[in-house]
Amino acid sequence: MKNYQLKIPGNLFGGAGSLAKTADILQKEGVKSVIVITDEGIRNAGLLETVLAAVERAGCAYAVLENPAPEPSYLDVETVIKNVDATEGDIILAVGGGSVMDVAKLASVLKNAPYTVKDLLETPEIAVKKRKAIMIPTTCGTGSEATCNAIVGIPEQGIKVGIVNQEMIPDYVILDPEMIAKLPKSIVAATGVDALAHCVECLTSKKANPFSDLYALAGGKLIFENLRAAYQNPEDKRAKENMLLGAFYGGVAITASGTTAVHALSYPLGGKFHIPHGVSNAILFAHVMEFNKDACLEPLARMCDAIRPDLAKCPPSEKADVIIREIADIVKITEIPVNLAQYGVKLSDLDFLVDAGSKVKRLLDNNLKPVTRLDIERIYRKVLL
Numbered sequence: 001m002k003n004y005q006l007k008i009p010g011n012l013f014g015g016a017g018s019l020a021k022t023a024d025i026l027q028k029e030g031v032k033s034v035i036v037i038t039d040e041g042i043r044n045a046g047l048l049e050t051v052l053a054a055v056e057r058a059g060c061a062y063a064v065l066e067n068p069a070p071e072p073s074y075l076d077v078e079t080v081i082k083n084v085d086a087t088e089g090d091i092i093l094a095v096g097g098g099s100v101m102d103v104a105k106l107a108s109v110l111k112n113a114p115y116t117v118k119d120l121l122e123t124p125e126i127a128v129k130k131r132k133a134i135m136i137p138t139t140c141g142t143g144s145e146a147t148c149n150a151i152v153g154i155p156e157q158g159i160k161v162g163i164v165n166q167e168m169i170p171d172y173v174i175l176d177p178e179m180i181a182k183l184p185k186s187i188v189a190a191t192g193v194d195a196l197a198h199c200v201e202c203l204t205s206k207k208a209n210p211f212s213d214l215y216a217l218a219g220g221k222l223i224f225e226n227l228r229a230a231y232q233n234p235e236d237k238r239a240k241e242n243m244l245l246g247a248f249y250g251g252v253a254i255t256a257s258g259t260t261a262v263h264a265l266s267y268p269l270g271g272k273f274h275i276p277h278g279v280s281n282a283i284l285f286a287h288v289m290e291f292n293k294d295a296c297l298e299p300l301a302r303m304c305d306a307i308r309p310d311l312a313k314c315p316p317s318e319k320a321d322v323i324i325r326e327i328a329d330i331v332k333i334t335e336i337p338v339n340l341a342q343y344g345v346k347l348s349d350l351d352f353l354v355d356a357g358s359k360v361k362r363l364l365d366n367n368l369k370p371v372t373r374l375d376i377e378r379i380y381r382k383v384l385l
Contacts, residue, residue: 006256007166009172010171011173012172012173012175013172014241014244015176019050023055026091029132034063034091034093035065036051036064036095037100037107038065039096039099061088071274073152077152093136094136096136097142101144102149102151105150109165109168110127113127135174139188140180140183140191141193142247142277144251146170147169148167155271159272161267164362182234192243192334193281193334196223199216200327202257202258203220204299205368206367208299212253215249216250217303219246220250223250258362261363262285266281273343273344275345293320295369307326339385347384347385354380
């Protein structure tokens with residue numbers, strides 16, 4: 001029997017109108033000044049105004065800092081942290097998608113700290129929380145609001161690296177579906193498939209355990225059953241609320257378990273070619289799970305039982321095929337590209353991809369099936385041609 005543990009945000013609020021809890025949180029914490037981290041897209045979409053109104057109702061001053069990049073490098077994060085250090089604030093409040101929340105979590109352990117982002121890339125365990133953090137996600141997919149992870153790029157190497165430390169677990173999370181009511185379809189698709197990958201990968205990870213399985217199965221069921229509707233019908237508020245919950249459950253599953261080869265092989269695509277994280281995962285997802293299938297029949301069959309109880313009497317291999325077909329169908333219906341050509345990735349880039357992908361040991365080591373360099377090459381070839 002292996003040991004396992006779970007640490008999740010201590011205070012969770014969900015449902016339409018839950019954003020109003022922001023003022024209550026700030027008053028409860030005795031906050032005088034708030035450091036708000038967001039990005040230009042959130043401001044332009046009008047989402048920031050509602051949050052700032054809640055901050056004002058709490059009688060708090062605030063400073064708004066914008067994350068400069070959608071897929072930030074450690075240099076981008078250092079720029080934000082310099083501004084955080086120069087700003088008075090009792091609490092960090094993130095309003096945005098995964099990159100915004102990752103930067104905010106780093107800010108919560110880096111404000112006026114004696115170490116830097118680059119130090120955390122080498123020794124993430126030295127991080128200590130300096131400010132509490134509130135997460136308000138505006139996409140239905142990254143799950144960053146639930147995790148102790150922050151993903152940053154290392155441009156000189158063309159890769160991404162995850163900084164992982166439980167000190168970065170957010171203190172408060174607000175899952176208000178009104179914040180994703182007008183989310184563009186392309187973002188619903190990419191972040192939704194990313195969240196689905198979290199659930200399926202965590203269920204099939206070497207680190208899977210009863211805690212992570214609980215959330216991975218619940219999250220996977222919500223996403224499999226609602227992503228098509230959330231994409232095809234922007235007015236379907238129930239589907240979007242379920243996606244928001246499914247994404248959060250996927251984030252919790254990551255904290256208890258961990259992603260595997262899908263995410264490992266997507267990192268070089270984001271790091272060097274700046275392909276959006278959810279898109280690169282979607283392109284690889286079905287191919288990696290097909291590769292993994294023979295080693296993951298039992299967990300894939302359990303996921304099938306969750307979404308297709310009518311197939312309960314089918315053998316595990318057939319249930320695994322159902323899940324892989326469902327993944328491919330969702331990627332097709334949400335109109336995510338199925339190869340890398342339109343992102344300028346060429347066959348001549350294959351050596352770099354294999355080298356960079358094979359170095360993501362933190363995630364490859366979680367994969368139930370060993371992944372060789374030749375396996376990695378074969379998977380990339382499938383999405384390059």
